[in-house]
Amino acid sequence: MTDMAAEREITVGRIDYANIWPIFDRFEECLAETGVRNVRVAKGVPATLNRALSEGTIDIAAISSFAYGQRFDEYELLPELSVSADGEVMSVLLFLKRPLEEALRGRIAVTTASATSVNLLRIVMQGRYGRCPELIAMEPDLEAMLERADGALLIGDPAIRASWRPGPGIEVLDAARMWKEWTGLGMTFAVFAVRREAAREAPETVRRVYEALAESKRRALADIEGLSRKAAGRFGGGEDYWERYFRTLRYGFGPQEQEGLSYYYDCAFRMGLLERRVAPATWPDHAAARVNE
Numbered sequence: 001m002t003d004m005a006a007e008r009e010i011t012v013g014r015i016d017y018a019n020i021w022p023i024f025d026r027f028e029e030c031l032a033e034t035g036v037r038n039v040r041v042a043k044g045v046p047a048t049l050n051r052a053l054s055e056g057t058i059d060i061a062a063i064s065s066f067a068y069g070q071r072f073d074e075y076e077l078l079p080e081l082s083v084s085a086d087g088e089v090m091s092v093l094l095f096l097k098r099p100l101e102e103a104l105r106g107r108i109a110v111t112t113a114s115a116t117s118v119n120l121l122r123i124v125m126q127g128r129y130g131r132c133p134e135l136i137a138m139e140p141d142l143e144a145m146l147e148r149a150d151g152a153l154l155i156g157d158p159a160i161r162a163s164w165r166p167g168p169g170i171e172v173l174d175a176a177r178m179w180k181e182w183t184g185l186g187m188t189f190a191v192f193a194v195r196r197e198a199a200r201e202a203p204e205t206v207r208r209v210y211e212a213l214a215e216s217k218r219r220a221l222a223d224i225e226g227l228s229r230k231a232a233g234r235f236g237g238g239e240d241y242w243e244r245y246f247r248t249l250r251y252g253f254g255p256q257e258q259e260g261l262s263y264y265y266d267c268a269f270r271m272g273l274l275e276r277r278v279a280p281a282t283w284p285d286h287a288a289a290r291v292n293e
């Protein structure tokens with residue numbers, strides 16, 4: 001039995017958007033119940049967490065599925081957790097001030113917070129419409145983006161807020177729907193990854209973090225109404241909106257989600273967006289391998 005008290009501190013990265021609430025809302029409460037004291041939570045937008053996990057300043061995080069694909073050999077995937085969609089996501093949105101056919105020949109501003117969605121846009125534009133507009137990275141500010149481009153890609157809370165008041169004449173396209181119409185598949189935007197050395201150096205802490213995430217998800221999903229009330233209080237928008245949002249997103253990572261993500265990785269590899277074919281490894285496989293050595 002590993003002595004957890006002797007293990008080093010583990011930092012968990014939490015996406016700073018409402019989309020992750022059904023996994024993280026009860027996390028700290030669940031963790032405290034297990035008596036863990038050596039865990040810290042750091043919040044950030046996906047691009048920040050992607051970088052922090054790659055640099056090892058955090059150990060476990062919800063990151064962009066694209067960022068996992070770039071460094072799959074350094075990480076292990078935590079099972080049964082993701083932020084996915086099947087046909088609609090509601091918070092990865094393309095705002096267009098010109099018809100799509102014109103925007104395809106023009107320029108689209110993309111949020112600096114994203115890795116998965118900006119590459120999803122490249123894949124869908126190229127694959128489905130045969131051409132990709134010029135993409136420019138900008139801070140997520142719809143008005144400023146549309147001043148410089150024909151369209152804007154936003155994710156997370158900024159996408160949600162902008163969807164409530166996109167402005168006159170702005171068409172709003174849902175990126176998961178565009179992907180579903182083209183491929184017939186669902187899309188996984190975020191996965192949960194642990195750095196391999198963290199899983200090796202602090203196995204008991206990582207196990208408890210995983211169990212607390214799984215339990216937090218069970219509790220939150222058993223009370224979507226309570227979660228929606230809390231989100232409406234924090235962000236506005238009405239409880240009905242949030243209930244629909246939390247019921248639209250998928251939080252598991254089963255065969256259906258894996259199939260969609262695997263096709264996304266294939267497309268990204270074929271387009272040269274990923275250097276290697278992605279071969280995912282699931283935690284705690286390496287622990288099992290060590291036992292068998």
Ligand SMILES: C=C(O[C@@H]1C=C(C(=O)O)C=C[C@H]1O)C(=O)O
Nearest residue numbers: 064091114115116117155156189
């Ligand atoms: C569903 C969403 O998926 C997100 C999109 C990500 C990306 O584009 O890299 C990363 C994590 C998720 O937060 C969202 O942003 O609302």
